[in-house]
Amino acid sequence: MKEVSFGQYYPVDSFVHRMDPRLKIVFLIGFIVAIFVANSFYGLIACAGVLILIIAFSRVPFVKILKAVRGVLFLVLFTAVINILFHGGEHVYWKWKIFTVTREGIVFSAYLILRLVLLVVCSSMLTYTTTPVSLTDGIESLLTPLKWVHFPVHALALIMSIALRFIPILMEETERIKNAQKARGADFESGGLIKRIRAFIPILVPLLISALRKAEELGDAMDARCYGGKKRTKYKKLRFTWRDLVGFLTLAILITGVALLRVYVGDIV
Amino acid sequence: MHAIEFENVDFAYSEEGKREFCIKGLNFAVEEGEFVAVLGHNGSGKSTLARLSNGILVPDGGKITVFDTPLDDKHLFDVRKQVGVVFQNPDNQTVASIVEDDVAFGAENVALPREEIGRRIDFALQAVGMEEYRHATVARLSGGQKQRIAIAGVLALKPRLMIFDEATAMLDPKGRREIAAVAKRLNEEENITVILITHFMEEALLADRAIVLNKGEIVMEGAPKDIFARHEELLTYNLTLPRIGTICKTLREGGMSVTDTLDTDLLADEIARDLKGGNAS
Amino acid sequence: MRIVCENLSYTYNAGSPFAVKALDGVSLTVEEGEFFGIIGHTGSGKSTFVQHLNALLRVPSSLKKYKPKKLKKGEVPPPAPVLRVGEYDLTDKKTDFFALRKRVGMVFQYPEHQLFAETVEKDVAFGLKNFLKKGEKLSDEERKVAVSDALKTVGLDYDEVAEKSPFDLSGGQKRRVAIAGVIVTKPEILVLDEPAAGLDPLGKQEIMELLHRIHGDWCKTVVIVSHDMDEIAEHCTRAAVFSEGKVVMCAPPKELFREAETLLSLGLDIPLTAKLCRALKERGIDLDCDFTLEDFTAKVLALKRGGMA
Numbered sequence: 135m136k137e138v139s140f141g142q143y144y145p146v147d148s149f150v151h152r153m154d155p156r157l158k159i160v161f162l163i164g165f166i167v168a169i170f171v172a173n174s175f176y177g178l179i180a181c182a183g184v185l186i187l188i189i190a191f192s193r194v195p196f197v198k199i200l201k202a203v204r205g206v207l208f209l210v211l212f213t214a215v216i217n218i219l220f221h222g223g224e225h226v227y228w229k230w231k232i233f234t235v236t237r238e239g240i241v242f243s244a245y246l247i248l249r250l251v252l253l254v255v256c257s258s259m260l261t262y263t264t265t266p267v268s269l270t271d272g273i274e275s276l277l278t279p280l281k282w283v284h285f286p287v288h289a290l291a292l293i294m295s296i297a298l299r300f301i302p303i304l305m306e307e308t309e310r311i312k313n314a315q316k317a318r319g320a321d322f323e324s325g326g327l328i329k330r331i332r333a334f335i336p337i338l339v340p341l342l343i344s345a346l347r348k349a350e351e352l353g354d355a356m357d358a359r360c361y362g363g364k365k366r367t368k369y370k371k372l373r374f375t376w377r378d379l380v381g382f383l384t385l386a387i388l389i390t391g392v393a394l395l396r397v398y399v400g401d402i403v
Numbered sequence: 404m405h406a407i408e409f410e411n412v413d414f415a416y417s418e419e420g421k422r423e424f425c426i427k428g429l430n431f432a433v434e435e436g437e438f439v440a441v442l443g444h445n446g447s448g449k450s451t452l453a454r455l456s457n458g459i460l461v462p463d464g465g466k467i468t469v470f471d472t473p474l475d476d477k478h479l480f481d482v483r484k485q486v487g488v489v490f491q492n493p494d495n496q497t498v499a500s501i502v503e504d505d506v507a508f509g510a511e512n513v514a515l516p517r518e519e520i521g522r523r524i525d526f527a528l529q530a531v532g533m534e535e536y537r538h539a540t541v542a543r544l545s546g547g548q549k550q551r552i553a554i555a556g557v558l559a560l561k562p563r564l565m566i567f568d569e570a571t572a573m574l575d576p577k578g579r580r581e582i583a584a585v586a587k588r589l590n591e592e593e594n595i596t597v598i599l600i601t602h603f604m605e606e607a608l609l610a611d612r613a614i615v616l617n618k619g620e621i622v623m624e625g626a627p628k629d630i631f632a633r634h635e636e637l638l639t640y641n642l643t644l645p646r647i648g649t650i651c652k653t654l655r656e657g658g659m660s661v662t663d664t665l666d667t668d669l670l671a672d673e674i675a676r677d678l679k680g681g682n683a684s
Numbered sequence: 685m686r687i688v689c690e691n692l693s694y695t696y697n698a699g700s701p702f703a704v705k706a707l708d709g710v711s712l713t714v715e716e717g718e719f720f721g722i723i724g725h726t727g728s729g730k731s732t733f734v735q736h737l738n739a740l741l742r743v744p745s746s747l748k749k750y751k752p753k754k755l756k757k758g759e760v761p762p763p764a765p766v767l768r769v770g771e772y773d774l775t776d777k778k779t780d781f782f783a784l785r786k787r788v789g790m791v792f793q794y795p796e797h798q799l800f801a802e803t804v805e806k807d808v809a810f811g812l813k814n815f816l817k818k819g820e821k822l823s824d825e826e827r828k829v830a831v832s833d834a835l836k837t838v839g840l841d842y843d844e845v846a847e848k849s850p851f852d853l854s855g856g857q858k859r860r861v862a863i864a865g866v867i868v869t870k871p872e873i874l875v876l877d878e879p880a881a882g883l884d885p886l887g888k889q890e891i892m893e894l895l896h897r898i899h900g901d902w903c904k905t906v907v908i909v910s911h912d913m914d915e916i917a918e919h920c921t922r923a924a925v926f927s928e929g930k931v932v933m934c935a936p937p938k939e940l941f942r943e944a945e946t947l948l949s950l951g952l953d954i955p956l957t958a959k960l961c962r963a964l965k966e967r968g969i970d971l972d973c974d975f976t977l978e979d980f981t982a983k984v985l986a987l988k989r990g991g992m993a
Contacts, residue, residue: 145701267500292498299500302542307797313740314798317790318865319782319814336810339800343851351495354459358488359509359556363480369507369520444884445855545726572882575726575911576953602884643885646914646956650981657985667956671963678969678987 142261149377150192150263155272157378158260164385165256169249172392174399178248184388185256194262202258203251210250214243270294275372288366296352304345311340404471406564406596407456407486408432412465414451414619425451426619429465433598435563438590440610440627441600444641448619449600450491453568456598457486470563484513487557489570493549502528502544502552503537509560520559527555530593531585547578554585564596565589571601583609604631604645608665615640632663685770685787685872685905687714687737691763693929694732694741706732708929709763714907714922719899721916721923721937722909723952729929730909731793734875736767737907738788739774739781743767746775769873786815789871793878795862796855804853805831805846808865815869834868835861838894856887860894867898873905874898880912888912892919917941917955917975925952938974 150158165181172178189199223238264272274291281287312322315336322333356362414426425448433439443449454460455467458479467474469482490496499505506527510520528534531551541549550570557565567586571579583599587609590597599610607613607627615623615630617640623630630637634644634652644652647665654661654674661673694707707729714720724730735741743765744750755761767774772784792798801807808831816822832842838860845853850861859879867874876895880888892915899906910916916923917937924934927950933940941947941958948954954962957980961971969987973979 267504295500295504296498299497299541303494310792311798313735314790314792314795315810316740317738317785317792318798318811319785319869320810321782321814336798336800340798344797348495351490351492352498354454355488355490355496355553356498356508357459358457358483358486358490360480360483360512360560361508363512363514365514367511367514367517367520369511369517369524370504371517444886576913577725577951604885641884641886643889646977649977650956650960653977653981654984657981657988659985659988667959667963671960671967674960674964674984675967675969678984 142258143265144194144198144262146193148191148193148263150188150259152375152377153263153381154372154374154378155264155268156275156372157374157381158264159269159272159276161381161385162256162260164389166253168385168389168392169252171389171396173396176399177392177395178245178252180388180391180395181252182248184384185252185259187384188259189255192259192263194259198262199255199258202254206250206254210247213250214247217243217246266298267295270298271370271372300348303348304341307344308337308341311337311344404435405432405468406435406437406470407598408468409455410466410468412455412467413463414448414455414460415463424619426455426462429619429621431614431621433564433596435470435596436590436594437612438587438597438599438610440607440613441598441616442602442604442607442613442630442642443616444602447616447640449616450568451619452616453488453490453566453598453600456564456566457483457488459488480513484560485563487560487562487565489550489553489557489565489567491569491572493546493553493573496553497541497549497556500541502533502539502541505541505552506555506559509556513560523559523561524555527558530558530589531555545578546574547581550574550578550582551585554582558589562595564598566598566600568600569602571603571606579603579606602642604642604648605665615642617641628663628665631665686716686768687712687873687905687907688766688768689713689733689736690766692733692736692743692765692767693762694729694736696732706929710926710929710931712924712931712934714905716904718905718907718921719895719919720905720907721920722907722926723911723913723916723923724926725951728926730926731877732929733926734790734877734907734909736774737769737873737875738785738790739779740790743775746777746779746781748777750777782815786869787871788873788875789866789869791863791866791874791876791879793881794859795866795879796850796858799850799858799862799865802849803847804835804840804850804861807850807861808834808868811865811869830868831864834864837867837898838864839890840864856883856890859883859887859891863891863894867903870902872903873907874903875907875909877909878911879908880910880915888915895919911953913941913953913955913958917957918977925950936974937976941975 169178169181172181218235218239219233221236221239221242222234223236225237226234227237228235270291273294274287277287277290320333320336322330325333409429409431412426412429413424415424441449441452451460455462458474470485472478472481474482497505498508503524506524507520510523515523524537528537531554533548533551533555536544536548541552544552571582574582583606586597586599589595599606601607610627613625613627613630614621622640623633623636631644631648634648637644645665647667647670648663651661651663651670659674659677661670661677664670664673690711692707692710693705696704696706710729710733722730722734732741736743765775769784769788772779799807801810809827812822812827812830831846835842835845840857840860845861850858853861863879880891883891895906895908896919908920920937922934922936923940925932925940925947932950933943933946941954944954944958944962955975957973957975957977960980961973964971971983973983
């Protein structure tokens with residue numbers, strides 16, 4: 135039987151893996167704030183330092199981190215080049231038609247690259263160390279205050295949870311239908327665009343029917359288990375532990391640090 | 404007390420203006436604590452029966468009563484708390500990816516306190532023999548295990564009546580045996596009334612009473628053993644004899660004195676007695 | 685066409701933390717003309733194996749981007765896999781896999797889940813059209829004859845169902861239409877993954893009768909994956925037992941089910957007849973039967989007539 139791996143989760147047990155998903159989500163947001171508050175080289179180095187610590191404690195191999203960066207490499211380099219050529223500034227090194235390369239431009243681009251890389255690595259650390267299921271739990275818990283304005287937090291969480299449960303099943307189903315049609319001579323690889331789109335009808339129709347059948351059966355099973363009552367409780371409670379306190383303090387120190395650097399050291403550029 | 408009672412229940416699908424009766428004037432009752440098997444070929448109306456029993460489908464006529472509570476809009480949730488239904492497809496009944504989260508789902512829906520939900524999960528997982536899988540991922544379980552989780556999810560609501568709607572049809576023989584054994588144990592140890600809907604004759608043997616449905620009507624009823632003895636009649640309802648029944652029949656026609664049994668050891672005893680007896684005479 | 689397989693291994697998600705070894709050095713030969721059974725638990729590798737037979741799963745060396753792994757000094761290379769179906773070498777990049785698929789039909793589990801067209805006729809004809817060679821034309825008449833033949837083989841009447849939507853049919857009929865959609869091209873080898881799963885006993889019986897009908901006719905070899913030991917005992921010339929990606933036994937049912945202990949220790953079932961033979965042996969009666977119902981009852985009755993020797 136084929137295992138469908140879903141999401142980026144890297145299955146090891148570590149300090150970071152065991153942290154509360156809510157803390158990790160808040161940490162990511164805080165970290166993003168920090169890298170944009172930091173307007174000096176030292177500030178960004180501090181952010182990078184914290185991130186390296188997290189990576190070290192997560193036991194996620196370094197190759198995985200590089201892979202995450204490689205995914206956005208083109209975007210990063212492209213933005214950097216554009217910025218170098220158009221940023222402008224006082225210390226001009228080179229000028230040709232509308233392009234100017236300045237010291238300010240180069241420094242700004244370097245910062246931009248660093249910030250983007252930090253952003254990407256930190257977000258992928260969240261998905262590497264948190265299962266989709268606990269990520270959902272975390273989001274639901276963080277959104278709880280919205281219940282006061284009658285936002286259907288639970289329904290949203292249930293939709294995410296069911297999606298997580300059924301996406302792998304539907305992926306497997308797609309694979310199976312595709313193979314069944316291939317066995318009947320279907321060709322998904324050759325021909326022009328129209329032909330290729332048409333070739334997918336024998337996959338899409340059965341998949342849609344299957345999804346509808348699943349939805350109907352799941353609906354019945356949920357009804358049978360008394361879904362839809364007025365009041366509902368929640369079994370799983372996320373718990374804050376000392377690990378999360380460590381994480382929280384680290385974040386607090388980082389943000390305070392970069393804020394102080396911004397006020398007292400100021401912009402290097 | 405009746406666990407469930409159907410009085411003159413009709414149910415029809417309307418298709419292109421025509422009304423196709425699925426269940427027609429059905430009268431039957433199951434006593435509290437009973438284990439009843441419902442047999443019938445595909446399309447005999449047996450799955451409609453399950454969906455009528457907990458209000459997923461609403462009858463066109465007649466009355467359904469569950470533990471003295473009429474099944475109507477007002478009492479829908481009261482009835483659903485008492486009637487648990489396990490469906491056919493093990494993949495399409497779980498809402499959560501982790502076992503304990505899924506088992507908790509029903510208990511959460513009826514707003515039980517947290518500690519009680521915890522106890523219910525313990526109880527339900529133990530009842531189906533899946534305690535060690537509490538934190539496992541549902542997707543990695545076998546079909547039989549998934550189906551046991553579905554049972555646990557229903558059990559967490561502590562129903563008094565459980566309906567297995569062809570819950571074994573998609574499983575391999577091992578999974579099938581597991582589920583049948585769980586149904587039997589729940590009936591004996593937890594005193595839960597069980598209705599087992601199936602097309603496997605072997606499973607019907609576990610029941611105190613068997614009912615054969617054909618075109619939405621009850622056509623045979625009685626102890627499973629007695630029903631299997633009526634081969635010719637079963638065939639007219641598109642039901643086949645279990646293989647062991649065929650063996651008994653062939654041997655008897657060959658002049659051996661074997662009675663209809665569905666137990667391999669009993670049959671072996673009878674064959675041995677007949678052969679050795681024949682030798683002695 | 686003969687199926688020859690040696691040292692076949694397969695790993696899903698190779699190189700990731702989710703890697704699962706599904707096949708581990710499988711060697712197996714299926715002769716032309718056999719009704720071959722494949723037994724094993726879910727996850728034993730049996731489905732992975734049969735999907736290799738018409739190249740839905742590929743031996744790595746047959747893929748375009750394949751590069752042989754570099755060996756470290758002193759490392760012994762693993763034995764090269766062999767997979768041949770008739771004249772097709774499935775380890776070779778140059779093999780015409782499309783032509784192979786036309787001659788090796790494959791019926792998946794719950795095949796009715798692959799139906800898609802508006803009418804039964806169109807769905808059954810799908811494979812027929814796909815497998816046309818370049819420039820080859822199929823007249824409406826030829827198509828109708830082929831579709832009507834296939835439907836007749838599975839016990840459906842062309843005039844009655846051809847214009848219907850496949851989704852309006854009953855469960856059992858859907859399954860048969862789906863099977864018709866595979867056999868419409870008359871493959872020489874037909875591979876079926878639990879064709880009777882989920883059907884009631886009567887539906888099961890009909891499917892097995894259907895397979896015997898075509899096996900005696902144009903379909904030379906049938907390979908059937910099944911959980912149902914009674915089915916294997918009753919119908920197969922030989923059967924292979926898969927466990928944890930390996931073939932642990934391969935023999936005719938008569939020999940296979942004599943090793944009841946081994947099968948039971950693998951958590952597998954044995955046929956009813958084998959259970960009865962075991963129970964009779966405990967009672968001092970040795971029965972030498974081939975584990976079909978007919979032979980079992982015949983041997984018991986023979987003992988009865990001849991008295992206990």
